Amino acid sequence: MSAGPTPEAATPRIQFAPEDDVAIRYMDRTREYYQALGFSPYRWAHFTDAPFTPLRVPLAKARVALITTAAPFQPEAGDQGPRAPYNAAAKFYQVYSAPVDSKPDLRISHVGYDRANTVPEDLDAYFPLARLQEAAAAGRIGGVGARFHGAPTNRSHRVTVEIDAPELLRRCREDGADVAVLVPS
Amino acid sequence: MSTVIMGCAKDIVEHCGVPRFVWSDFPLGNSAGRPFDVESQTRTLELALRLLETAAAPRTTVASPLRWTADAAWKHKYLDVGKLSPEDIAERRKEFEVVKAVAKAKREGT
Numbered sequence: 001m002s003a004g005p006t007p008e009a010a011t012p013r014i015q016f017a018p019e020d021d022v023a024i025r026y027m028d029r030t031r032e033y034y035q036a037l038g039f040s041p042y043r044w045a046h047f048t049d050a051p052f053t054p055l056r057v058p059l060a061k062a063r064v065a066l067i068t069t070a071a072p073f074q075p076e077a078g079d080q081g082p083r084a085p086y087n088a089a090a091k092f093y094q095v096y097s098a099p100v101d102s103k104p105d106l107r108i109s110h111v112g113y114d115r116a117n118t119v120p121e122d123l124d125a126y127f128p129l130a131r132l133q134e135a136a137a138a139g140r141i142g143g144v145g146a147r148f149h150g151a152p153t154n155r156s157h158r159v160t161v162e163i164d165a166p167e168l169l170r171r172c173r174e175d176g177a178d179v180a181v182l183v184p185s
Numbered sequence: 186m187s188t189v190i191m192g193c194a195k196d197i198v199e200h201c202g203v204p205r206f207v208w209s210d211f212p213l214g215n216s217a218g219r220p221f222d223v224e225s226q227t228r229t230l231e232l233a234l235r236l237l238e239t240a241a242a243p244r245t246t247v248a249s250p251l252r253w254t255a256d257a258a259w260k261h262k263y264l265d266v267g268k269l270s271p272e273d274i275a276e277r278r279k280e281f282e283v284v285k286a287v288a289k290a291k292r293e294g295t
Contacts, residue, residue, distance in 0.1 A: 021257035023195040023210060033264040037278045047202040052243035053187045059234055065186075085280075088288035093295035113214030114193075116262040117253075122220035128191070131217070131230045140234065154292070172186060179187040179237055181230075183216045184194075 030112075045157055057142075057178050064141050065177035066148040067168055068127050069184045070106035072096065082121045084109040093159075095167045096150040100129055104148070108185040111153055126185040145175035151182070189233045191216045195246070205240045207233045209249045212259065218251075225251055 031041045055062070073080055077090040087109040098104055106127055108120050124130050129148060135141045149171050154160050172180050189205040192198050193213050198206050209215060209229060218226030229249055236247050253259060269277070 018257060020260065022260075023208070024260050024263060025196055026194045026213075026263075027196050027200065029264050029266075033266045034281075036266045036269070036274055037281060039278075039281065044197055045201040050202040050204055050243035052204045052240075055187045055237050059238060086284055088284045089291060091288055091291055093292045108214060114212035114263050116265075117212035117259045118214045118220070120214050120220070124217065124223070124226050125215045125220040126217055128217040128226060128230050131223075131226045134227070135230065135234065140231075155288075169186065177186065179189070181233055182188060182190045184190065184192050184198075185214055185216060 042155075045160075055179065059141050059179075060139055061142040062178040063143045063145055063176050064132055064136075065145040065172040065175060065180040066100070066127075066129055066132060067151050067172075067180055067182045068106065068148060069111060069151050069153050070108050070123075070127055071110050071150065072098065073105040073107050080107040080109040082119045085115075086110075086112060091153065092150065093152050093154060095152065095164055095171065097147040097171055098150075099146060100133070100144055100148055101146075103130070111185055113185060120185075126183065128181070128183060132181070142178075145172065145177045147171070147175055151184075187237055189237050191229065191233050195248075199244070199246060202244055204243045204245075205233075205236045206244075206246045207236055207249060208246055209251060211251075211253045212263065215253075219253075 027044055035041065071090055071092050074090055078087055080087055080090045090107065090110040106123060108126060113120060120126060132141065132144045136143050149168050151168055152164050154164065189207065190198060190203050191207045193209050193211050193216055195208045207229065209218070211219065218229040228251065232247050232249055236245065
């Protein structure tokens, strides 16, 4: 019997990632959470197909619209700071638009972001206006729309689909946008 | 109009079905990259721009290669109902009733 490595030991083993290192199943987790609290389950929007509009102008010539679910800071609406608990009073229910020429004060205390793992102290992590402006300055995109637009996080799918989405599209077109970057927070 | 979504909730966005989606495997709230990390944000936006240029069909998802942490421990902390005592649950239920009422009042007042 000779000592020394067996052929198996000489071959490096394939190292898989841990089984739990996958995309979080937010729908399951949210359902379980609210069920435990005694509430009926939320029904998420679901389509088996999706529209698709190919890019019609080169990005270097395209004007890019930015759409966010973040809310403008509302002094009267309670704690909207980075460590605020979920703040429904800070929600908004109508599409809004604001100019991009100064850094807006936008907060996300009105949505269910991951309060266990993150603190939203940096606007740029959920609202990429500064990065888009850099891309415009570098010539990567043609430009940024003169306004950004706020999309309400309304529980009513009907309002989102029939009222808010068409209004957002109308405003993007009014701004001469060719493409839109949508950033839910 | 050509669109791209930047987000963290892969299952929810794909369940909806969207034209183009850049998925960051980061805690909800960091759709545009890591906080205070310009390079991470620039790379994430570039993925979105590339996707606008290259997607061949709807429901195209690109997964950002960026990692929140080396391990996946953080993924167990979000809405972990198993860690709640019956008292916690009762407390949160009460809080959520309040939240719903506040949201309803605001919606109806808008």
